[in-house]
Amino acid sequence: MNREERHRYGMKVLEQVDGEAGKRVVDSLADVSPELGHQIVAWAFGDMYARPELPARDRQLVTLGVLAALGGCEPELEVHINAALNVGLTATEVAEALLHTAVYAGIPRSVNATVVAKKVFGERGLLPISNLS
Amino acid sequence: MNREERHRYGMKVLEQVDGEAGKRVVDSLADVSPELGHQIVAWAFGDMYARPELPARDRQLVTLGVLAALGGCEPELEVHINAALNVGLTATEVAEALLHTAVYAGIPRSVNATVVAKKVFGERGLLPISNLS
Amino acid sequence: MNREERHRYGMKVLEQVDGEAGKRVVDSLADVSPELGHQIVAWAFGDMYARPELPARDRQLVTLGVLAALGGCEPELEVHINAALNVGLTATEVAEALLHTAVYAGIPRSVNATVVAKKVFGERGLLPISNLS
Amino acid sequence: MNREERHRYGMKVLEQVDGEAGKRVVDSLADVSPELGHQIVAWAFGDMYARPELPARDRQLVTLGVLAALGGCEPELEVHINAALNVGLTATEVAEALLHTAVYAGIPRSVNATVVAKKVFGERGLLPISNLS
Amino acid sequence: MNREERHRYGMKVLEQVDGEAGKRVVDSLADVSPELGHQIVAWAFGDMYARPELPARDRQLVTLGVLAALGGCEPELEVHINAALNVGLTATEVAEALLHTAVYAGIPRSVNATVVAKKVFGERGLLPISNLS
Amino acid sequence: MNREERHRYGMKVLEQVDGEAGKRVVDSLADVSPELGHQIVAWAFGDMYARPELPARDRQLVTLGVLAALGGCEPELEVHINAALNVGLTATEVAEALLHTAVYAGIPRSVNATVVAKKVFGERGLLPISNLS
Numbered sequence: 001m002n003r004e005e006r007h008r009y010g011m012k013v014l015e016q017v018d019g020e021a022g023k024r025v026v027d028s029l030a031d032v033s034p035e036l037g038h039q040i041v042a043w044a045f046g047d048m049y050a051r052p053e054l055p056a057r058d059r060q061l062v063t064l065g066v067l068a069a070l071g072g073c074e075p076e077l078e079v080h081i082n083a084a085l086n087v088g089l090t091a092t093e094v095a096e097a098l099l100h101t102a103v104y105a106g107i108p109r110s111v112n113a114t115v116v117a118k119k120v121f122g123e124r125g126l127l128p129i130s131n132l133s
Numbered sequence: 134m135n136r137e138e139r140h141r142y143g144m145k146v147l148e149q150v151d152g153e154a155g156k157r158v159v160d161s162l163a164d165v166s167p168e169l170g171h172q173i174v175a176w177a178f179g180d181m182y183a184r185p186e187l188p189a190r191d192r193q194l195v196t197l198g199v200l201a202a203l204g205g206c207e208p209e210l211e212v213h214i215n216a217a218l219n220v221g222l223t224a225t226e227v228a229e230a231l232l233h234t235a236v237y238a239g240i241p242r243s244v245n246a247t248v249v250a251k252k253v254f255g256e257r258g259l260l261p262i263s264n265l266s
Numbered sequence: 267m268n269r270e271e272r273h274r275y276g277m278k279v280l281e282q283v284d285g286e287a288g289k290r291v292v293d294s295l296a297d298v299s300p301e302l303g304h305q306i307v308a309w310a311f312g313d314m315y316a317r318p319e320l321p322a323r324d325r326q327l328v329t330l331g332v333l334a335a336l337g338g339c340e341p342e343l344e345v346h347i348n349a350a351l352n353v354g355l356t357a358t359e360v361a362e363a364l365l366h367t368a369v370y371a372g373i374p375r376s377v378n379a380t381v382v383a384k385k386v387f388g389e390r391g392l393l394p395i396s397n398l399s
Numbered sequence: 400m401n402r403e404e405r406h407r408y409g410m411k412v413l414e415q416v417d418g419e420a421g422k423r424v425v426d427s428l429a430d431v432s433p434e435l436g437h438q439i440v441a442w443a444f445g446d447m448y449a450r451p452e453l454p455a456r457d458r459q460l461v462t463l464g465v466l467a468a469l470g471g472c473e474p475e476l477e478v479h480i481n482a483a484l485n486v487g488l489t490a491t492e493v494a495e496a497l498l499h500t501a502v503y504a505g506i507p508r509s510v511n512a513t514v515v516a517k518k519v520f521g522e523r524g525l526l527p528i529s530n531l532s
Numbered sequence: 533m534n535r536e537e538r539h540r541y542g543m544k545v546l547e548q549v550d551g552e553a554g555k556r557v558v559d560s561l562a563d564v565s566p567e568l569g570h571q572i573v574a575w576a577f578g579d580m581y582a583r584p585e586l587p588a589r590d591r592q593l594v595t596l597g598v599l600a601a602l603g604g605c606e607p608e609l610e611v612h613i614n615a616a617l618n619v620g621l622t623a624t625e626v627a628e629a630l631l632h633t634a635v636y637a638g639i640p641r642s643v644n645a646t647v648v649a650k651k652v653f654g655e656r657g658l659l660p661i662s663n664l665s
Numbered sequence: 666m667n668r669e670e671r672h673r674y675g676m677k678v679l680e681q682v683d684g685e686a687g688k689r690v691v692d693s694l695a696d697v698s699p700e701l702g703h704q705i706v707a708w709a710f711g712d713m714y715a716r717p718e719l720p721a722r723d724r725q726l727v728t729l730g731v732l733a734a735l736g737g738c739e740p741e742l743e744v745h746i747n748a749a750l751n752v753g754l755t756a757t758e759v760a761e762a763l764l765h766t767a768v769y770a771g772i773p774r775s776v777n778a779t780v781v782a783k784k785v786f787g788e789r790g791l792l793p794i795s796n797l798s
Contacts, residue, residue: 002666025510031527032517033494035716036501036509043708044369044506051700052398053362061324062363065331066370067507072205072470076370076507095166096319097328102169103310104332104342106638107177108200108209110169111158118165128164132318135267168317176309177635184301185664186628191593195629198597199636205471209636228432229585230594235435236576237598237608239771240443241466241475243435244424251431261430265584291643297660298650299627302634302642310639333640337737338603342640361698368701372505373709374732374741376701377690384697394696401533434583442575443768450567451797452761460723461762464730465769475769495718496727502709503731503741531717557776563793564783565760568767568775576772599773604736608773 007038010046017049017056019086021079056087061097068101068113077116082124091117091126140171143179150182150189152219154212189220194230201234201246210249215257224250224259273304276312283315283322285352287345326350327363334367334379343382348390357383357392406437409445416448416455418485420478455486460496467500467512476515481523490516490525539570542578549581549588551618553611588619593629600633600645609648614656623649623658672703675711682714682721684751686744721752726762733766733778742781747789756782756791 001009014022022040029037049059063080067073084094094117102110121127134142147155155173162170182192196213200206217227227250235243254260267275280288288306295303315325329346333339350360360383368376387393400408413421421439428436448458462479466472483493493516501509520526533541546554554572561569581591595612599605616626626649634642653659666674679687687705694702714724728745732738749759759782767775786792 028517029510029513032520033498033513033528034530035532036494036498036506036513039498039501039708039712040506040510043704043712047704047708048366048369051362053358054366058324058327058359058363059366061327062331062366063370065328066335066367066505069332069335070371070470070505070507071203072511073370073507075511092319093324095169096317097324099166099169099172100314100320100325100328101332102172102638103314104329104339104638104640105336106199106203106634106636106641107169107173108203108206108636109638111162111173112205112208114162114166114169118161121165129166131167133168172309172313176305176313180305180309181632181635184628186624187632191590191625191629192632194590194593195597195632196636198594199601199633202598202601203637204469206636225585226590228435229583230590232432232435232438232583233580233586233591233594234598235438235771236580237595237605237771237773238602239465239469239767239769239774240435240439241469241472241769242771244428244439245471245474247428247432247435251427254431262432264433266434294650295643295646298653299631299646299661300663301665302627302631302639302646305631305634306639306643332638336603336638336640337735338644339640341644361701365698365701365704368505368704370505370507372501372503372508372731372735373701373705374503374735374738375505377694377705378737378740380694380698380701384693387697395698397699399700438575438579442571442579446571446575447765447768450761450764452757453765457723457726457758457762458765460726461730461765462769464727465734465766468731468734469770472769491718492723495716496723499713499719499724499727500731502713503728503738504735560783561776561779564786565764565779565794566796567798568760568764568772568779571764571767572772572776598771602736602771602773604777605773607777 003042006042006046009050010041010043013050014041014045017045017087018079018083021082025079057089060084060087060089064094064097064113065101068098068109069105071109071112074112074116077113078120081117081120085120085124091121091129092131095129136175139175139179142183143174143176146183147174147178150178150220151212151216154215158212190222193217193220193222197227197230197246198234201231201242202238204242204245207245207249210246211253214250214253218253218257224254224262225264228262269308272308272312275316276307276309279316280307280311283311283353284345284349287348291345322353323355326353326355330360330363330379331367334364334375335371337375337378340378340382343379344386347383347386351386351390357387357395358397361395402441405441405445408449409440409442412449413440413444416444416486417478417482420481424478456488459483459486459488463493463496463512464500467497467508468504470508470511473511473515476512477519480516480519484519484523490520490528491530494528535574538574538578541582542573542575545582546573546577549577549619550611550615553614557611589621592616592619592621596626596629596645597633600630600641601637603641603644606644606648609645610652613649613652617652617656623653623661624663627661668707671707671711674715675706675708678715679706679710682710682752683744683748686747690744722754725749725752725754729759729762729778730766733763733774734770736774736777739777739781742778743785746782746785750785750789750791756786756794757796760794
């Protein structure tokens, strides 16, 4: 695949995972760092997300763990909490995954990520979440 | 103590340390992650803050150090700068503790935390702070 | 449940997930911070891991994401890469999860975690891993 | 040099690098942590920036790398992306430096820093940036 | 004070706080970055630690919080856990401060710092620590 | 370019920048995560380092800033301090860049990176470094 084909292929994967939100990030980079936008599409999605070794749902669990732990990634968490719901995780599972991060990254990181989840869940009519226990 | 008693006990400790601000955080989690709210109350405050091995004032010094160093914890810093004043630290001591973090976490983390302190001090009529030196 | 019962219950969960490695961490804390050991058992495993909202396999995916992103958690990664294999993730899936962290946490965090995985996989006779693609 | 002379000297260096934006940060600290303001001027600029071992342009490349990697330093990045342009880096070079951080600190840190660059470039009429490749 | 006097003054403060361990760090930098060694002495200790706004004991509580939260600072933690004991914190208080960081920075950061404390306490004959609760 | 050609091209860039040390990292990943090794070569070096918008010397200044700030990247710093010297930075400039990180990332990150520089400089017979000031 040449550069353009890699981009086209990555864009298909990105649309399946992130939907419109991911494309908006890439578009917003067009005048300041078009290469960064290209690498998100062609590399992150075309090369990495597309690999069959881990299904999309599992990738979002890892992604939520990384983004919550890093801190300061609220915009990215918003995209990827939506993505998590897009690829089959329930709101309850997303909230639980973010709760779980408190053990390893501490309460503030877990709370900050959960505040983003609350916003996303609210927009998608998923509040209040239901718990098994 | 059962789960409810642990919650009630933790809530008493939380109210002494964080006042209303802490309860607002817990309340805001009720529809998205009630368990995270419960763990803040029952575990963080009921189990950890309540221990006599370190007085409340000392715990806030450690907490300010951790939150300043982590970065991206401005909402938590606002709660805990208020808490620090609630449990006996002066505004001068809080500002000095945040200044001290510059040595180990760098100037930006120290400035970002100090900007939060300025907001809290302003709301409590404590500006300008007085310095000994 | 009282404190002792919470500990006993948590220890059962810890043994299922972490096996001997988790107990060694707790034992090593006995003379310096027995309460930290207790909280790992009673809180992290008894309260958090035990919740049915997310299966053990999914929790390890989140945990791997958090630990890789934090950096400086090589000893914890060793315990949890073993745990991941204990609860049903394959070596290929673990390696892929750590590869995936490169997108969000950068190449060095991904490489450092993968070096730990190589050690664990080697000890368990799982090298070389097999890839689908 | 005494304390006042160190301050005066540092302020000259700060003005050359950061311009008005740096002075605004120092002024905003006057009533909450005047010593932090003083240390930014006298230590960071007077002692560190003033050293001839590395030219101002190179210092900004290092600074952009550190600030992007730390995360949560958007206000500081705004000051230092302006500083980078002040001391001779082009908008293309700044955007490329921030793109480069994606390799080591991951895509989100790189995107967040690039969003700040877009704001600064826009204010200075430098959009769209031009690329060689 | 001129540069040399600032260094001499800072060295006195450093010796009171860190003892021999701090001097060893500075000495080890002599051939690779003498200015970094100088800044640790003249700035960190002469300018910052020497300020009367916060006593030495309180500064170590903040420092332990920052170093535990940052991660990857085991050598610095070793110096500053010794320093904490030098300026009047008990082993029980140090262990408790590090336990407290688990709430905000997560279990792994707290465990890693506590492992360093165990080493320092062992060298100073302070194991096992005694707890009030 | 197809996958193999992208790899070959990236390997040429990697050899120019990192020399043997970079190849050793890639080789060590062959049995545990060959794709991570491939992405370091094909993406990080073939796609990113190869871009003409920033010369190799400038990229290493950014890289040193990021790696020092992240912490826990001592193995990567060793590779990239060697790389920095390979592409034209002097030992004095490298030490100064790492000193500069103290302003933004704090003293411990700066010291830890400088300790790695001391090892690399020693192996290349560059100690003691010479300073202009």
